[in-house]
Amino acid sequence: MCFGCSPANPIGLKLKFKMDGDICRTEFEAGEEHQGWNGYMHGGLIAALLDETMAWWLWLKDISIMTVEMNTRYSIGVPIKTRLVVESWCEEVKRDRLYLMAGRIILPGGKTAVKATAKFMKIDPAQI
Numbered sequence: 170m171c172f173g174c175s176p177a178n179p180i181g182l183k184l185k186f187k188m189d190g191d192i193c194r195t196e197f198e199a200g201e202e203h204q205g206w207n208g209y210m211h212g213g214l215i216a217a218l219l220d221e222t223m224a225w226w227l228w229l230k231d232i233s234i235m236t237v238e239m240n241t242r243y244s245i246g247v248p249i250k251t252r253l254v255v256e257s258w259c260e261e262v263k264r265d266r267l268y269l270m271a272g273r274i275i276l277p278g279g280k281t282a283v284k285a286t287a288k289f290m291k292i293d294p295a296q297i
């Protein structure tokens with residue numbers, strides 16, 4: 170029951186993903202339960218949004234992975250009750266096992282609030 174994408178997880182984000190060319194995309198609107206500072210989304214949940222969206226780029230290509238490293242740059246506070254677009258893409262694949270991914274959160278109006286890069290390791294699907 171994935172916190173990011175399962176429709177059955179009562180406290181999950183219930184994200185749905187689509188590929189658009191080589192970009193994986195989802196939308197999310199944070200509520201008051203997702204706040205850190207008043208009116209702004211919690212940074213750990215922002216990282217979860219990006220982690221999930223990068224993971225889904227790979228999942229939609231039938232690649233089973235786990236996150237092994239992630240860096241998040243928070244440039245603009247992410248307001249709650251605001252429609253967010255989250256995008257991810259692949260920048261490089263090393264030794265057919267390590268995927269260097271990137272993602273971003275776009276605010277209404279087009280500004281990028283948060284950028285992330287992460288490494289994902291291909292694993293045996295039996296492990297998950």
Ligand SMILES: CCCCCCCCCC(=O)SCCNC(=O)CCNC(=O)[C@H](O)C(C)(C)COP(=O)(O)OP(=O)(O)OC[C@H]1O[C@@H](n2cnc3c(N)ncnc32)[C@H](O)[C@@H]1OP(=O)(O)O
Nearest residue numbers: 171173174220221224225228235236237238267288290292
């Ligand atoms: C429907 C579902 C859709 C999907 C949604 C899921 C989204 C959520 C995604 C996550 O958040 S996953 C949860 C957070 N991640 C983890 O808990 C991962 C924990 N780590 C592990 O379980 C193991 O590290 C792992 C199974 C991934 C790999 O273990 P291995 O023992 O197979 O690999 P190993 O540690 O030997 O590393 C293999 C190679 O990669 C290298 N490596 C490891 N980490 C690296 C790193 N961070 N950067 C660069 N290289 C790295 C490592 O040095 C080594 O190089 P060599 O082959 O040259 O020896």
